[in-house]
Amino acid sequence: xxxxxWIIAFFFxxxxxxxxxxxxxYFTGFQKPLDFPEPVYHFATNQVTKEGFELGRKLFYETMLxxxxxxxxxxxxxxxxxxxxxxxxxxxxxxxxxxxxxxxxIMNLAWNTSFMWDGGVVDLDLQPIAPITNHVEMDAxxxxxxxxxxxxxxxxxxxxxxxxxxxxxxSNFLKALSQFMVMCISSHSKYDSVKQHIGSxxxxxxxxxxxxxxxxxxxxxxxxxxxxxxxxxxxGLVPSSIDDQGRYLITQSDDxxxxxxxxxxxxxxxxAPYMHDGRFLTLDAVFDHYSMQxxxxxxxxxxxxxxxxxxxxISSEQRMxxxxxxxxxxxxxxxxxxxFSEQ
Amino acid sequence: MKHIxxxxxxxxxxxxxxxxxxxxxxxxxxxxxxxxxxxxxxxxSDLQLNTATYTNGAGESLKISMVKYYVSNFVLTxxxxxxxxxxxxxxxFLIDESDVTTHEPVLKVPEGEYKTVSFMVGIDxxxxxxxxxxxxxxxxxxxxASDMYWGWNSGYIFLKIEGTSPAxxxxxxxxxxxxxxxxxxxxxxxxxxKTITLDLTARGVPKVKKGKDTNxxxxxxxxxxxxxxxxxxxxxxxxIHSAAPGVPVANNYASMFxxxxxxx
Numbered sequence: 031x032x033x034x035x036w037i038i039a040f041f042f043x044x045x046x047x048x049x050x051x052x053x054x055x056y057f058t059g060f061q062k063p064l065d066f067p068e069p070v071y072h073f074a075t076n077q078v079t080k081e082g083f084e085l086g087r088k089l090f091y092e093t094m095l096x097x098x099x100x101x102x103x104x105x106x107x108x109x110x111x112x113x114x115x116x117x118x119x120x121x122x123x124x125x126x127x128x129x130x131x132x133x134x135x136i137m138n139l140a141w142n143t144s145f146m147w148d149g150g151v152v153d154l155d156l157q158p159i160a161p162i163t164n165h166v167e168m169d170a171x172x173x174x175x176x177x178x179x180x181x182x183x184x185x186x187x188x189x190x191x192x193x194x195x196x197x198x199x200x201s202n203f204l205k206a207l208s209q210f211m212v213m214c215i216s217s218h219s220k221y222d223s224v225k226q227h228i229g230s231x232x233x234x235x236x237x238x239x240x241x242x243x244x245x246x247x248x249x250x251x252x253x254x255x256x257x258x259x260x261x262x263x264x265x266g267l268v269p270s271s272i273d274d275q276g277r278y279l280i281t282q283s284d285d286x287x288x289x290x291x292x293x294x295x296x297x298x299x300x301x302a303p304y305m306h307d308g309r310f311l312t313l314d315a316v317f318d319h320y321s322m323q324x325x326x327x328x329x330x331x332x333x334x335x336x337x338x339x340x341x342x343x344i345s346s347e348q349r350m351x352x353x354x355x356x357x358x359x360x361x362x363x364x365x366x367x368x369x370f371s372e373q
Numbered sequence: 374m375k376h377i378x379x380x381x382x383x384x385x386x387x388x389x390x391x392x393x394x395x396x397x398x399x400x401x402x403x404x405x406x407x408x409x410x411x412x413x414x415x416x417x418s419d420l421q422l423n424t425a426t427y428t429n430g431a432g433e434s435l436k437i438s439m440v441k442y443y444v445s446n447f448v449l450t451x452x453x454x455x456x457x458x459x460x461x462x463x464x465x466f467l468i469d470e471s472d473v474t475t476h477e478p479v480l481k482v483p484e485g486e487y488k489t490v491s492f493m494v495g496i497d498x499x500x501x502x503x504x505x506x507x508x509x510x511x512x513x514x515x516x517x518a519s520d521m522y523w524g525w526n527s528g529y530i531f532l533k534i535e536g537t538s539p540a541x542x543x544x545x546x547x548x549x550x551x552x553x554x555x556x557x558x559x560x561x562x563x564x565x566x567k568t569i570t571l572d573l574t575a576r577g578v579p580k581v582k583k584g585k586d587t588n589x590x591x592x593x594x595x596x597x598x599x600x601x602x603x604x605x606x607x608x609x610x611x612x613i614h615s616a617a618p619g620v621p622v623a624n625n626y627a628s629m630f631x632x633x634x635x636x637x
Contacts, residue, residue, distance in 0.1 A: 075504045144559060150526040152558040155505045159514055159524040172515030200515040201506040280526050281562045282617035 057083065057369075060140070063217035065225045065255045069140035071154060071212050076205045078213060081192040084373075086210030088188065089203070091372040094178045095158075096124050096168035103161070103207075104372060106133045110365050112297035113137060113214065119308030124169045130272050132308035134293065135301055137364070140212040143260045147290045147306040150280045154211060155204045176203060216296055216364035224358070225255065233358065240355025247342050247352075250333060251292045257359065262289040263331040266324030266341065270307055287329050299360045313356065317349050398582070399484040401455075405581040409447075409490065410477045410590045411468045412633070413440055420595060422470060430600025433540035433607050435548070440470040440595050441521065442532035443511070444478065445500075446493040446568075452486045452578060465496065467511040467521065477588070486578045490589060491570035494626065495531030498555040498566070502527075526615070528553055531565060532626060534598055538607040548607050550598065552623050554616025563616040565623035569630050577635030588636040597629035598622050 057080040062069060076082075089095065091104045101124045107113040113136035115122075122128050131147050145151040151160055161167040162175060179185040179198050186196035193202050223231040233241060244252075253259040262277040269275075269288060277286040290306040304310040310319060324334050324341035334341055344352065364370075413420040415427050415437070426434050444466050447459040459480050466478040500512065508514060512529070514522040521530045530553040537546040556564035571591070573579060579587045599605045603621035613619050 072504070075506065146525070149559070151524075152502065152527055153505070156514070156524075156527045159522070163519075163524050172519050176515060200508070200513050203515075204505050279615070281557065281560050282615060283561070286560075 060212060061215075063215060063222065063226075065222055066138075066141065066217065067255075069212070070143055071140040071208070073212075076155070076208055078209045079192065081188075082206050082209040083213055085188045085192045086206035086208065087370070087373065088184075089207050090210050092179075094182070095162055095170065095175050097170040097174070098124060099178075100124060101168050103136075103158070106161075106167070107136045109367075109370055110300070112216065112300040112365060114301045116300070116302070119303045119311075122166075124167065129164075129166045130274055131306050132303060135297065136211055136214050137216045137296065138256055138294065139214065141256050144291070148277045148280050149262060149291055154208045155201075158204060158207050172200065176200065179203070210370075214364075214370050216361045218363045219296065219361040220358040222255075222361075233355070236351050236354040237358055238355075240351035240353065241358075243344075243348050243352050244355050247344065248295075251331075252295050257295040258292045260291065262286065262291055263333075264288045264327060264329040265290075265320075266327065266330050266334055267305060267309070267319070268323075268325045270309070272307070274307065276306065285329060288327060289329060295356060296359045297361055297364065298356050300365060313353060314349075317344055317352075320344060321349075399486075400583075401483040401485055403484050403583050404481045405484050405583040406479050406586060407449075407482050407487075407579055407581050408477045408479045408586065408588045409492075410588055411444065411593050412476065412590060413468075413470050413593045413595050415596050416594060420470060427596055429538075429596065429607070430604035431540075431606040431608075433538050435536050435538040435540075435599075435607065437534065437536040437595065439533060439535040440468075441534075442468050443495055443521070443529065444468060444492050445495070446497055447480055448491045449480075449482055449487045450489045450491075452488045452574075455485070457482055461500070465500070465511055467517060482581055484582050486580050488574050488578060489570055489572055490632075491568060494567045494569060494623075495553070495565065496529040496555065498558075501529060501555040502558050523553060523615075527558070528555055531623070532598070534595060538611075540607040541611045542608075543611060548611040550605075550613045550619070550622055552613065552619035552626075554619060563620055565616060565619050567623055567627040569627065571630060571632045573632055573635065576632050577637070579635045580637045586636075590633050590636065592631050592633045594629045594631070595626075598626040601625035601628060 060073065060078045091102050093099045093102045095102060106115040108116060115133040119132060120128050120130060134147065139154055142154070145154060145157045146160065151157045159172060162170050162172060176198055185198060189198050189202060190196045192206060220231060223229065224233055251259055251261065251263060264287070267288070275287050277289040278284070280286070298313065302311060304316050310316045320342040321344040322341065324330070326340060415425065418425070420437065420440070423436060423438050426436055428434050445464055446461065447464055449457045449459070451457070459482065463481070467475060469475045496512070500507070511517045514524070518529065521533065522528070523530060530551045532552045533550070535547070535549045538548055539546055541548060552565055554563040554565040556562060556566070573589065579589050581587050602624050605622060605625070610618065613622065
């Protein structure tokens with residue numbers, strides 16, 4: 031090898047090292063992706079700072095948040111599965127106690143108008159209370175959790191860094207978790223590159239055909255660019271033996287029976303199994319449901335009762351094209367982004 | 374006659390000076406302390422947790438182990454008609470039968486005499502949806518309010534009454550009535566907020582003056598939660614853990630408060 035090559039190699043390696051180092055320390059605050067609408071999260075009362083975000087990340091992966099110090103938020107929201115509980119139709123929490131629903135992704139939460147499959151929580155800051163105190167999830171009391179953090183070696187100093195006080199308050203604890211969660215933005219899919227005209231990326235013919243079909247058949251609920259309209263709908267799933275009535279548990283209005291929040295389709299490939307109870311293991315099973323198995327119920331969404339057809343007519347050839355398009359919503363960089371990983 | 378006139382003059386002068394003193398007794402730019410005692414009773418007896426046996430409107434016997442409820446948003450109307458709303462930030466109280474220090478919230482109100490008091494049983498919708506940094510003290514969902522809060526359906530529990538009844542066949546014979554529901558944030562849900570207005574003129578108008586204690590003593594007949602427009606039966610309903618089934622109980626307990634006397 032020539033000397034020149036060695037020099038080039040040296041600079042290349044040095045450059046990579048610098049990049050890596052930069053990536054770990056890189057913090058730009060909350061930045062709205064170009065093709066996304068304005069977020070709905072109340073940043074006015076919780077400005078994201080580097081220290082707050084890092085504290086939130088540490089808390090997200092903190093097992094002290096559970097009763098027996100075994101389970102963290104990250105236990106059921108796994109980054110490599112786009113922060114879902116991959117492979118579990120119903121998520122299990124502490125002591126392997128089984129829940130009734132599939133844990134949803136921690137992704138683009140700054141745009142969510144409500145939380146949980148039934149929308150029972152309306153403010154991201156209040157969301158962590160639900161899993162922390164739920165008997166089958168983390169089974170702790172908030173007071174115990176805060177006391178454990180207060181007694182720890184690390185946390186008073188970290189709260190001080192983030193908030194200028196070593197006092198660990200309810201508000202600061204919850205807001206740090208929110209800071210981490212709103213930063214978990216997934217916006218680097220092929221779809222985003224096409225929409226933002228990044229480089230010369232474009233859909234291939236099959237993806238483009240799938241996109242057109244998607245817009246005809248799916249996008250009224252799975253609204254672009256977040257691929258959900260955050261509404262609650264009954265999509266004709268046969269109630270399981272648990273008879274989870276979804277949104278009805280919150281509003282107790284008969285009109286809301288068996289309605290669940292429309293989930294985003296971003297990172298679909300990584301977030302199986304699908305539906306509120308994870309009953310469908312594959313995308314094909316989801317297509318089968320919409321094209322053949324939609325159950326009639328009084329609250330079935332009217333969109334599934336059009337032109338004398340119950341469900342959504344999708345031919346097997348259309349299914350191929352739509353799958354190709356849906357695969358453009360996957361964002362692998364989100365799964366690998368070190369900023370969101372346990373440090 | 375002259376003497377009589379002078380005497381009359383003197384007397385009337387005395388009266389008018391008295392009257393004058395009466396109105397100048399109060400300075401409504403100065404605040405005094407008014408405490409409101411929530412004295413929980415069971416019918417015509419003092420409430421005894423865990424020991425005494427009572428009977429509900431359906432004729433079932435019961436024991437009570439816990440009574441907790443929020444009172445908030447106090448408004449006082451003066452005998453002159455002036456309305457004073459106690460500032461919200463200092464106006465949320467959790468009455469807990471098992472903790473005697475909670476039974477007598479103290480309000481700071483302008484000096485004067487008041488003919489009615491009104492308050493809310495529960496936590497108003499605004500506070501129920503307010504930023505977490507504003508939820509301190511009795512409203513801290515991780516502290517004092519941790520067992521008065523539904524984490525899965527963000528919102529405070531307004532009133533909790535628990536106990537046992539032999540009419541309940543499930544193990545432990547336990548009943549738990551947890552009443553909440555502020556009307557919903559992004560879609561309507563049952564609203565169990567109750568505003569109570571009590572006349573104070575019949576049993577003693579509070580006369581608030583700085584430097585002296587004035588106390589409005591209320592009797593709160595907790596058994597009324599079980600009877601009234603709807604007689605609750607423990608055999609039928611032993612558990613209430615969401616807003617809709619709590620509606621009849623909230624309607625019942627709206628009439629459990631009465632003014633007994635005032636200590637001036």
